[in-house]
Every structure is written in structure tokens, then in C-alpha cells.
Amino acid sequence: MTDSAGAIVAGVDGSESALRAVTWAAAEASARKLRLHLVSCFDPALGYYGAGLPMPQEAFDAVEKLAEDRLAEAAEIARDVDGDLVATTERVRVSPVPFLIELSRVARMIVLGPTGRGGFGGMMTGSTAVAVVAHSECPVVIVRGDEPASGPVVVGVDGSPTSVKALGAAFEEACRREVPLVAVHAWSDYEYVTAVPVEYAVLDLEPAEEEQARVLAESLAGWQEKYPDVPVERVVVKDRPRHQLLDWSAKAQLVVVGSRGRGGFQGLLLGSTSQALVHRAQCPVMVVRP
Secondary structure: OOOOOOOEEEEOOOOHHHHHHHHHHHHHHHHHOOOEEEEEEOOHHHHEOHHHOEOOHHHHHHHHHHHHHHHHHHHHHHHHHOOOOOEEEEEEOOOHHHHHHHHOOOOOEEEEOOOOOOOOOOOOOOHHHHHHHHHOOOOEEEOOOOOOOOOOEEEEOOOOHHHHHHHHHHHHHHHHHOOOEEEEEEOOOHHHHHHOOHHHHHOOOOOOHHHHHHHHHHHHHHHHHHOOOOOEEEEEEOOOHHHHHHHHOOOOOEEEEEOOOOOOOOOOOOOHHHHHHHHHOOOOEEEEOO
16 A cells, blocks of 8 residues: 555546546645545456356456556646646555545545446435545545635534534635635524424524524634634524535535534434535535544
């Protein structure tokens, strides 16, 4: 395994969405003065037909040649972004999900396209991207949208420990990009009512808007002191968090969220808000795990 410590890692599978992700990752690596590590995986299980019959050697060789060509193409795309960028490549014959999760233990960031060569029609996000977002130990960016949009960095805030980590990442991104940060605190998710006894639905269990504003202010306090030059717009609104963040993704250049928020259930690796953004955001989405 090539040393990926401290690098930005981008997955390459030959799909157009993966190549767009490579372009985004190369720009990020260039801006951060980091190495870009491009990886391509071949699941050994795909080397067999039905009944366990192995793939003919000539077919296997053709797949390997295509993968190597795609890696070379991705490296060329990265060099077009920055001729001085250090970009390394790696082709491994292992399943992509466990391999990328292993790399996430030392990488600075994992960057993936929303759908890959193995995606099925009708799926908005490939299974590899979803699984890596759910288990990665470093931030994962799913590069959605045809072109990186101009605009602010947007972050979802709910007072949970994971959203505090997301805030730190969002401030860093806004500071480096020299753009404003929009901190969104939306606290009403009516679908939650369907998961609790009906008598709770008639109770007003939601704190007042002043209390919600206090949650956001307390979450921002330390970070605003650390990044005094980042303009911050506070959005406190009674709405479903994913609706607000999906709306903001149409005018943001990056949306940052924690993998699970305050309303998450024990055992869930991804909350409903991060799931929705990974599947439907209109700009790149960074998911920060604990």
C-alpha cells in the first residue's frame, strides 16, 4: 500500500462523476499544498462468472488495462489543475469500501463522485460512496453538481458533538477560501413525531426560538474567536434541517455536516440530514464523523 498519510485521497473508477471528483480533489490538494493520492480498486469477486467460474485471462487483462488507463487519465487531469501537484496512483485488487476506510485512518480527506461505474440505474448515490461516508475516520467529500459553485460555505449546526467538529471544518474551509460562512440551525423535523407515541404529538416539546438561537451562538463562540476574519451569517429557522441545507446547497460552494446529529438514534452511522445531502445536494458535501 502506498503511503497516503496526510494526503487527499480520490477514488477513480472510470466514471465521469469520479473524474469530476478528481478535478475537485486536485484543486483542494493544490490549495492546501498536499499530495493527491489516486486509487483504483478491483473487487476480486467481480473476477468470476456465475457458479464460481473464473473470468478468462484475456478479459481480466482487458479490465486491468482499462483501469490503468483511467488512472493515468485521472493523473493527467490532476496535472492540468496544477502542474506542480504531487499526484501518486495506486491500483489494488481488493474491494473498494474496506480499502478506502483503511486509507481514511491516515488520509486528510477522502473525495468521491456520487455515482460510480458500478452504480445501478435509479440510484442517486453509489453504494461505495454511502458506505465510505458512513465508516470513514476522516472527512469525506462527495462531489455533487456539474461545476463547483461560487458562494459561501454552509454548515449545519445542532449543538451535538459531531456538529461541533463540522463547525471547525467549515470555518477552516471558509477561511481558506476567503468566503463567508453560513451557519444553519433548523430544529423542527416533523417526521420524528411518527416515531414516538401519538400523545407526544400534541405536546409542545420544542424550545422557543430564543433558546434555539442560544444553541447556535454557543456553538459558534469559540470558533469565531479563532477565525475572526470569517464573516458569519446565522440562520435560525423552524424547519427540517435537511430541507434548509438542501436549499442552501443550490447557492453554496460547499456544505459541511456531521455524520449524525442531535436527533440521531443510537447505532445509526448516518443521520437523515447527512443522508439527504449525500444523495441530493447540488454542490459538494463534506461529511465529518466523530
